[in-house]
Amino acid sequence: MTAVVRRATAADAGILVSINRDVQALHAAALPTWFKPPSPSQFPPEMVAALVVDPNTFLFVGEVESLAAGYALAKVIKQAETPWRFGHSMVFIDQIGVRDAYRRRGVGRALVDAVRSAARDVGISRVALDVWAFNASGQAFFQACGFEPYRHHLWIG
Numbered sequence: 001m002t003a004v005v006r007r008a009t010a011a012d013a014g015i016l017v018s019i020n021r022d023v024q025a026l027h028a029a030a031l032p033t034w035f036k037p038p039s040p041s042q043f044p045p046e047m048v049a050a051l052v053v054d055p056n057t058f059l060f061v062g063e064v065e066s067l068a069a070g071y072a073l074a075k076v077i078k079q080a081e082t083p084w085r086f087g088h089s090m091v092f093i094d095q096i097g098v099r100d101a102y103r104r105r106g107v108g109r110a111l112v113d114a115v116r117s118a119a120r121d122v123g124i125s126r127v128a129l130d131v132w133a134f135n136a137s138g139q140a141f142f143q144a145c146g147f148e149p150y151r152h153h154l155w156i157g
């Protein structure tokens, strides 16, 4: 069973809400004062319609045997040079999630590969993301995909 990745379409809003439910629930359980609980309002159809036509957004659906199993949402970020650092471009993975029932079958890795390939297609080699400190399995997954830590976020209070 190989994962197949395709671009999302405006018709995928319901699929995205349903897959995002697991991702959102994980985050809301760990940080309930930061993350909202899962809700259909998190991928309204008009938002998905706008994302799929945005040239600076990559929205992919991963399928197993033609059934939607995961998704990835990534954005092109271009930052101008400042007096302190050089300008740079990167593609930032904002969200990635695979339904519980389809995990450890290569869907997540196929989604990361699709984002990296889409980034290369627009001339960007660097792909980056945040993963929360509580999310040990997410960290293990990204490490397995070749990502390396490059920055630490700290907070108090």
Ligand SMILES: CC(C)(COP(=O)(O)OP(=O)(O)OC[C@H]1O[C@@H](n2cnc3c(N)ncnc32)[C@H](O)[C@@H]1OP(=O)(O)O)[C@@H](O)C(=O)NCCC(=O)NCCS
Binding pocket: 022, 023, 026, 094, 095, 096, 097, 098, 099, 102, 103, 104, 105, 106, 107, 108, 109, 110, 131, 132, 135, 136, 137, 138, 140, 141, 142, 144, 145
């Ligand atoms: C993280 C996530 C996207 C991984 O998706 P997946 O389809 O299960 O990942 P893959 O099957 O492609 O895994 C690729 C490799 O990553 C590593 N990996 C994946 N999940 C792992 C876990 N829970 N623990 C340890 N290593 C893991 C393994 O090395 C795996 O290869 P293997 O199965 O051959 O050992 C999925 O677990 C998920 O949706 N988690 C909840 C949401 C989340 O944490 N998103 C990321 C932060 S926003």
